[in-house]
Amino acid sequence: VTQNPVWRVLSPSQHEQTLFEERHLRYISPLGKGNFGSVELCRYDPLGDNTGELVAVKKLQPNKQSTVDDFQKEVNMLSILHCDYIVKYRGVCYSMGRLSMSLVMEYLPYGSLIGYLENNQHNINTRRMLLFASQICKGMEYLQTLRYVHRDLAARNILVASESLVKIADFGLTKIIPSDKEYYRVTQPGESPIFWYAPESINESRFSHKSDVWSFGIVLHELFFYCDNKSNPKRVKKKLLINIHGPSISMHLANILKNNWRLPSPPHCPPKVCSNLMRQCWAYNFDERPCFSSLGNQIETIILSQLS
Numbered sequence: 001v002t003q004n005p006v007w008r009v010l011s012p013s014q015h016e017q018t019l020f021e022e023r024h025l026r027y028i029s030p031l032g033k034g035n036f037g038s039v040e041l042c043r044y045d046p047l048g049d050n051t052g053e054l055v056a057v058k059k060l061q062p063n064k065q066s067t068v069d070d071f072q073k074e075v076n077m078l079s080i081l082h083c084d085y086i087v088k089y090r091g092v093c094y095s096m097g098r099l100s101m102s103l104v105m106e107y108l109p110y111g112s113l114i115g116y117l118e119n120n121q122h123n124i125n126t127r128r129m130l131l132f133a134s135q136i137c138k139g140m141e142y143l144q145t146l147r148y149v150h151r152d153l154a155a156r157n158i159l160v161a162s163e164s165l166v167k168i169a170d171f172g173l174t175k176i177i178p179s180d181k182e183y184y185r186v187t188q189p190g191e192s193p194i195f196w197y198a199p200e201s202i203n204e205s206r207f208s209h210k211s212d213v214w215s216f217g218i219v220l221h222e223l224f225f226y227c228d229n230k231s232n233p234k235r236v237k238k239k240l241l242i243n244i245h246g247p248s249i250s251m252h253l254a255n256i257l258k259n260n261w262r263l264p265s266p267p268h269c270p271p272k273v274c275s276n277l278m279r280q281c282w283a284y285n286f287d288e289r290p291c292f293s294s295l296g297n298q299i300e301t302i303i304l305s306q307l308s
């Protein structure tokens, strides 16, 4: 028996699960809502004296996309991840008997990276962006060792733990690649964030570590888009999207990508990052894209060259 009243029990799936008792989980405020469900800030306060730990609790919203066993899969996937650059899983909380289940995670106070970038444009510099990029890269490298394909890598799904640490979050769309294949083909492509999708994901719903690398290139663009940028970047990005018209946005986007159109380099973006790193991530053929370990080394080299 552990000293704190959070029991360690073996769940049916034999993963060690940490059970949070609902009566000690005190709701504080909402953090976010989406088709995934909702995430709330709570304090797990078994002693009832407000000395308990702040946690982020993701409640399942069983709708057309996510079903209870999808949620159970997300819980199982998150519970075995141990990496400084991935949001920490704390446990689960069952309410209404075992009817509904919530995912309990560590609480990161600064919120999503996209929100952080929008609210801190004036005091973020390329050095900090490169540090964040290298941390995301290391987190993705770790996921790859477990054959996890994230499928939704975007600044909105990265969380900021402190002024100098970001973590990958939201494993709602993550899939594990079967050992006999190098990619995962999705049957129901839900609400697809095509702006972050590699061409093969748009055209064939095909996802791999190399399609995650493409999305990482978009995250690099997001990082440097807000960096030292006075104008309101949101408007510019919308303009980019608005003039995409035609039978369907995804077909049009797939065509212009095939004709070698790419996102324009953000202003003030160091050339080594834009004309080099992003371009490598956006190679049309997925086998020409670098792996996350190579990207990580290149980013470290740029950081060191910035020191000198």
Ligand SMILES: Cc1cnc(Nc2cc(F)c(C3CCN(C)CC3)c(F)c2)nc1Nc1ccc(F)c(N2CCCS2(=O)=O)c1
Residues within 6 Å of the ligand: 030, 031, 032, 033, 034, 036, 039, 056, 087, 105, 106, 107, 108, 109, 110, 111, 112, 115, 156, 157, 159, 169, 170
């Ligand atoms: C696991 C976790 C840990 N810490 C945190 N901290 C956190 C701290 C914050 F101040 C905020 C905001 C900041 C801005 N003001 C206005 C409102 C609160 C915030 F949004 C989050 N959030 C977590 N998860 C989470 C929360 C909320 C989410 F919408 C999503 N998602 C979004 C896309 C899919 S998603 O499910 O990943 C994940």
